[in-house]
Amino acid sequence: MEIHRTGRGPQPFRVHAGHCSDGQGKEITRDxxxxxxxxxxxxxxxCSPDTELRVDGTA
Known part of the structure; x- marks a missing residue:
């Protein structure tokens, strides 16, 4: 998980698959x-973790 610093503290910005070379940040569980x-x-x-985890990204 990529994190950006904000005025409210660190906030999640982008989710990466574990094998992503662009995925600098905190390791998280699949759940x-x-x-x-x-x-x-x-x-x-x-790396398309949404496809790998079969998540469409809509709330």
Missing amino acids: KARRLLTAGIEACPF
Whole structure:
């Protein structure tokens, strides 16, 4: 999971698959990745964790 710093503290920004070379950030479980994706957090356009986890990304 990629995190961005904001005025309210660190916030999730983008979810990556574990094998993604662009995925710098905190490692999370598959369940947490599914929850973030269904809550509207962006999926990485390169590794497509939403496809791998079979999540359509709509809340």
